[in-house]
Amino acid sequence: MPEYGPQPVERQLPTQEARDLLALVRELVQREIRPRAAEEEASGHFPRDVFALLSRSGLLGLPYSEEFGGGNQPYEVYLQVVEELAAARLTVGLGTSVHTLACHGLAVFGSKQQRTDHLPAMLGGGTLGAYCLSEPASGSDAASLRTRARQDGEDWVLDGTKAWITHGGVADFYTVLARTGDEGPRGISAFLVPGGADGLSAAPPERKMGMNGSPTAQLHFDGVRVSDARRIGEEGQGLTVALSALESGRLGIAACAVGLAQAALDESLAYMQGREQFGRPLTDFQGLRFMLADMATQIEAGRALYLSAARLRDAGRPFSREAAMAKLFCTDAAMRVTTDAVQLLGGYGYTTDFPVERYMREAKVLQIVEGTNQIQRMVIARQLAGPENRRRP
CATH class of the missing domain: 1.20.140.10 (Butyryl-CoA Dehydrogenase, subunit A, domain 3)
Structure with a gap:
């Protein structure tokens, strides 16, 4: 069967830097992403090497501050990069969006020390993130989540299950929402959990209609211990x-x-x-x-x-x-x-x-x-x- 490439979309970008950035993305897409997309989606292969390349190229931290390794690009530019990636392979475009989502809490609500300690690796250090809000019985009603974090000295201990997690089981860090107080929206806090934490495990990936190259899995927290220095924002500010x-x-x-x-x-x-x-x-x-x-x-x-x-x-x-x-x-x-x-x-x-x-x-x-x-x-x-x-x- 003949292969037909998509026609480049004419874009109005605010700066020459942004135009150069998009040209880089299109070159990367043509060389590294589009040629592999169909075969790897059919086989269910997760393109971890592509995300490593995106990180080295500065494309996983575009809307965040240069001070911590980000690209300092406006969202108007960042989103057009995401569109180009998704047009080549949705697994990569959506994965980039999910990684950006996972970085948001620390970048916006974290302390200066937290951002200094963690953001450089998250934005350009080759790591990949995931966002953990949904649970088996808590989807649209996010405030009813049941995963709990109890304080034990200077640490928090997390127990519960998260569901429908993009990059579940392959991410290097997870932004996790857990209940630290009473029922309701004010009893929830956010934590940055390392992907290799003791007590953290992933179920086999879900068998899905599409996006077979993007692992979606439940995550089980069984006494996962994180320090209070990994709590994002104030206690109870998680929602x-x-x-x-x-x-x-x-x-x-x-x-x-x-x-x-x-x-x-x-x-x-x-x-x-x-x-x-x-x-x-x-x-x-x-x-x-x-x-x-x-x-x-x-x-x-x-x-x-x-x-x-x-x-x-x-x-x-x-x-x-x-x-x-x-x-x-x-x-x-x-x-x-x-x-x-x-x-x-x-x-x-x-x-x-x-x-x-x-x-x-x-x-x-x-x-x-x-x-x-x-x-x-x-x-x-x-x-x-x-x-x-x-x-x-």
Whole structure:
């Protein structure tokens, strides 16, 4: 089967440094990521060497301070890098977003000493992170988590189970939310747990519809001991730490969704330009051209939405509602675009000879992770019509 590469997206980047950065990413994608994606996803191979390369290249710490080894890039730029990575292979794009999510708590809420001690390795030292909030019986209702941390002298001892952890079992560090006080949102604290801590173990990876190269597993904490110096933020501040990270993380998922949809559109267009029916290229048929037009419009709208939210974040303005809108719209659009891509390729779209069937399977998870799209609708509606926004008579 012929191979068709995606068409580069024209981008408006704020600086020459950002343009050079994106050129580096595209070169790395073409050389190290895209050629391996299909085979490694089919075999379930986790590309740890790719994440090591991203770390050495300074791409795993882009939105964080240069003082601690980060790239000091605005979110507007960082997200476009994530989009490029996801377009080549969602396992890598989503993995980069999850690593950034795992670093957020320490980078934003950690003390100067904590950031000095840990961030350089996290941002550019070859390590990979994971984020541990969900549990077997606590998903959308994050405040009901049951993993507990009890204080023992200068240490905390963690017991419980976390679920649906991207990079579970392969990460070098975990940002873990655990209950340190009474029931409810104010009884939760955040901890930075080393991946090799005694008492920490991972279950076999989940068997999933897609993203087979990205391990997702339960983590079991059986008397895992960490020092109080690894508590992030104040005791009882954990849910604030978690939700702050998720606000930014939702933009990462939105960028991944746009990248995946762009890859599906590029593949569809290349196939249709090279395939004839009734003596004409498929792109000559108006009904199919309209499908391409709708796909392209949804992608451009999603890209504009996530970049608009990123610019609010970069300006220090509230962006929670806009992040929820971007995550909702972009992931729903990715599901529609990838489904249409399979339809446009016809029978070939249903085979593993072309990547669009993989894209469709992968798109589904983006509507679920980091807050389901039903939760995003709740966030948006609450900010539009919640009690604080009601007009008083």
